[in-house]
Amino acid sequence: MKRAHWLFGDQLGPHFLRPGPDGPDRNAPVVMVESRAVFRRRRFHRAKAHLMLSAMRHRAAELGDRVRYVQADTYRQGLHMAVGDKPVTVHHPTSRAALGLVRALDSVTVLPARGFLVAHDDFTAWVGARDGGRLLQEAFYRWVRRRHELLMDGEEPAGGRWNHDHDNREPPPGQARTLGAPPPYRPREDAIDAEVRDDLDRWERDGDVRFVGRDGPRMFPATRREARAALRRFVAHRLAGFGPHEDAMLAGDPVMSHSLLSSSLNLGLLDPAECVEGAEAAWRAGEAPLNSVEGFVRQVAGWREYVWQLYWHLGPDHARSNELGHRRPLPDWFLDLDADAVTARCLATVLAQVRAHGWTHHIPRLMVLGNIALQQGWHPAAVTDWFHRCFVDGYAWVMQPNVIGMSQYADGGRMVTKPYVSGGAYINRMSDFCGPCAYRPARRTGAGACPYTAGYWAFLHRHRARLEHNPRMAQAVHGLDRLGDLGDLLREEDGRRGPP
Structure with a gap:
């Protein structure tokens, strides 16, 4: 039977x-x-x-x-x-x-698990061969590339380089309000969607369940057919332009050239092999440049696989890591996605994107949302839970390593070598958010001081003893000694209340 x-x-x-x-x-x-x-x-x-x-x-x-x-x-x-x-x-x-x-x-x-390129036993064997060394994502990514013969020319990486990040970190182009990429695939709702929406309405009316955010027309695939159509459209029309501006942000173009495939992968509608193999085939056919294809392959075969394996490898205690001792609760405006309560244009814009769609791409997640949480000292477990609940592609295995290990540096550097914290200068360079903003990215104190810039220096001061010995942070920490307004900055930060 x-x-x-x-x-x-x-x-x-x-x-x-x-x-x-x-x-x-x-x-x-x-x-x-x-x-x-x-x-x-x-x-x-x-x-x-x-x-x-x-x-x-x-x-x-x-x-x-x-x-x-x-x-x-x-x-x-x-x-x-x-x-x-x-x-x-x-x-x-x-x-x-x-x-x-x-x-x-x-x-x-x-x-055994399915839906990933690397089996748990194979990862365990790779860890065992590391001879006690750090489990660096770059080393893992190269191992996956070799093992699955992805973007390889024999024993060497295609094009002679493993990493094309240098070509994929351009700021947004000129004064353009949008990147001008072809639009992504959009599904059409049907009777099942109407039934789901009716059920969710009823559950809320009955007081049985509470939600946050809005449920507009469904933005992401819910079937294998839709997911395959989304993958085909990305590879054929959007992949070529993906790489150069994958770290850039535009207020009027939250999607840019991003694939929007993460939710389909994480629902199991797509297999990662078909995604990376389709991208490589586009490059070999001359339909997409290597830097864009490598950037996409790195996201799927590198980072996604790495995060999946580390979720299990680091164990349940990793979720409770709080090496920086951050304890502040998430404020109500953040929990409620109340973008209208926020003055800082970058944060208001990104919160509004999350409120509308349950999605924004990886740089707003890391350098706008995660950055403010890290600077403000919010409890990393609460931040992780927020990302899990509020993003359509968020699951426990996705968000624990990404938030605890990367975004909030709560594990003290087990996953990444430095905190992902920055002032307004980075956001200004990589976006068009700052121009019309009420705050000035270069200003630390006084009227118009950028909360990200002030928060950056306050964060470095708060964690100076730990960070001044980090080779990647030492120069920034020593910059505190050159701030003549440090005392004013710290007093203003201590007295800051309400949304930025």
């Missing part, structure tokens, strides 16, 4: 049902559980909840009679409603909480 196979809501692509020694039984019946408790426990972004439920229900509709789709209070309850105590298989879930649940159920057999 075939065992049923349990699909979690981020395991929605066909590769999660592919049979084999590490897969489910051929043509196994499928179980899917929609748990209301997931939405009761946390205040998710409304667009994120919509996308998750729409994707699950679309997948169930595709599977037809093969699936038993159960709406229940909890996963445990839903699984029992679907199959009772009969044996079930499931691919390794993407969170420790879900893995703990399935391992606690005697009827469930956990199969």
Whole structure:
């Protein structure tokens, strides 16, 4: 008798049902559980909840009679409603909480993870070969490139360089309000989306669930067909222009040339191999330059894989790391995505983007949102939870390393070599935010002082003893000695209340 196979809501692509020694039984019946408790426990972004439920229900509709789709209070309850105590298989879930649940159920057999390029055992072997050295992302990325023969010419990297970051850090072009890239793929909502929206409305009216943010027309794919169309459009029309300005920000063009594929990858609608192989094929066909293709491959085969592996490798204690001792709670305006309460144009613009769509690209996340949280000393676990809840592509495995390890430097440098903190000068150089802003990026104190610039120097002062011994931060920290207005700056920062 075939065992049923349990699909979690981020395991929605066909590769999660592919049979084999590490897969489910051929043509196994499928179980899917929609748990209301997931939405009761946390205040998710409304667009994120919509996308998750729409994707699950679309997948169930595709599977037809093969699936038993159960709406229940909890996963445990839903699984029992679907199959009772009969044996079930499931691919390794993407969170420790879900893995703990399935391992606690005697009827469930956990199969290896899918949806990633590197298996856990292979990563463990790579770590063992490091001979106690740091697990640097660059070394891991090169290993993945070699192992999967991505952008390689024999034993050497294509074009003779592993890293094209130097070509991919240009500021926004001139006085342009938009990058002028071809628009990304946009899905069309259907009856399932309408049903999801009606359910979310009812849950909110009943007081059962609370959301944050807005649920406009769905911006991201909810089906394999849509995700494949989004990938094809990116590779054919947007990849070529992706690289040079991937770190730039424009107030009127939040999408620029970014792929918008992260939510599809993290729902399991796309397999990372098809993404990076499609990008490489475009380069080899002369349809996209190497720097753009390498930048995209680095995001998918480098950073995404690295973050996935470190989530498990660093263990549960990593989520509680707080090496800088930051304890302040997140303010209400940030929790509520109240962009209208904020004066700083960069922060107001990015918060408004998150409020509208549950998404903004990686540099606003790191250098606007994460930067202000780090400077203000907000508790890193609360910041991690906020990113998890408020971004459509946010999951525990995604946000814990990205926020704890990278954005908030809360693990003291286990993942990155320096804090990602900057003043207004960086934001001014890499965006068009600062021109019309009420604050001046070069001003530290007094009327018009940029909260990012003041916050940067206050952060360095607060953590001077730790950072002055960091080779990448020592020069900046010693710059404190040249600030004649340091005392005024610190007094103003201590007295600062309310949104920037």
